[in-house]
Amino acid sequence: QIVDEIVKLMEKAPAAEESGSLSGRRVLITAGPTREPLDPVRYLTNHSTGKMGYAIASAAAAMGAETKLVSGPVELGAPSGVTRIDVETAQEMFEAVMSDLNFDIIIMTAAVADYRPKAVASQKIKKVEGDLALELTRNPDILYEVGKVKNKQILIGFAAETEKVLEHAEAKLRKKNLDMIVANDVTVKGAGFGSDTNVVTFITADGEQTAYDQMGKADVAKAILKKAVSLLP
């Protein structure tokens, strides 16, 4: 009986190697969407729910890392042991990330808006007849800016694509100077926004591709962190 209990406990606990494999390491994660206001009422956003990033933050903390999570507006609570910084816009996320890049591993899962309305109205815009052209301007490309200045950090990005998934993902890996990119086709069932599962392919800077079957996001998180640990200098 007692032996059974001990065996069960050992099965539940992460492997010793895994549980301590990020001790003394600092991990930064971004998660969720950003919101880009047009006026006090309306905004541009996207379907990211933050689940993937929060799963990684939770796993990183469980593996012993000092974990910081810069999060756009989501419906999730901060995982235990994680320092969460809340932001709304891409510009706020950019500033929160660039303020401290002294991390061993940086994993950017946030779906940052590429564009924001050029002018933000201070009052609710009244509608007019007919069409309207909304002037958009580019947001800072956070992943690109971190890739440009990083030295020892392992930098991992995500590519949520709807077509030519691996091609787009590998181009992004090169352009942003990443160590690894996690590609997923958000049109695939069980891989899209809000899903509790994901279907991913890892592409590393040396060109290695590893495709996974559908997994729970907690398992995807562990696989990403395990790979990140193997890439540490």
Added chain:
Amino acid sequence: QIVDEIVKLMEKAPAAEESGSLSGRRVLITAGPTREPLDPVRYLTNHSTGKMGYAIASAAAAMGAETKLVSGPVELGAPSGVTRIDVETAQEMFEAVMSDLNFDIIIMTAAVADYRPKAVASQKIKKVEGDLALELTRNPDILYEVGKVKNKQILIGFAAETEKVLEHAEAKLRKKNLDMIVANDVTVKGAGFGSDTNVVTFITADGEQTAYDQMGKADVAKAILKKAVSLLP
């Protein structure tokens, strides 16, 4: 002791008059924001959380009405006794509402997007350098269209404003042929989107204005329905 208990129960129960005041009546409520897609990933939306509309639906059902709730994407569960129809876009909400207007009271709390992107890309739009003009086109004005065809229905709209609140609200009441409009200044503390309270002024078609202090949304809901009952033919 027993008397005390009975007194307590009587205090909790709605007044007999209130609880049955919508028996045999049909009430339609719209709630929440709409989402207007740019592509499979990005969309335009607003800060509506649906709390006000869901509170009205819940109160209408409790008052004995056959209650239909046409709801944009929100984080709330359907109130008990309410038939909920889920929609995403303004066009979908328009169709769901116009398909059946045989109601005694129609209360439109939804924050319907006035505009949608003119073209919806079937694949994720890749970003380009520099600025971008997003072509927007007008969505159907659901409140206006219902106001145009209504006969005996009591039609109630909301005006969530950030300036000249009563002026904008009264203009909307006239333009949309409403029986009553509920005006609120979303910049006021305790009256904005996502709040559990609201600070409202009722304006009826005969020009009567009734301003309320800050109330919980359940109490605002009851006040609206009580006023709606008094306006029934």
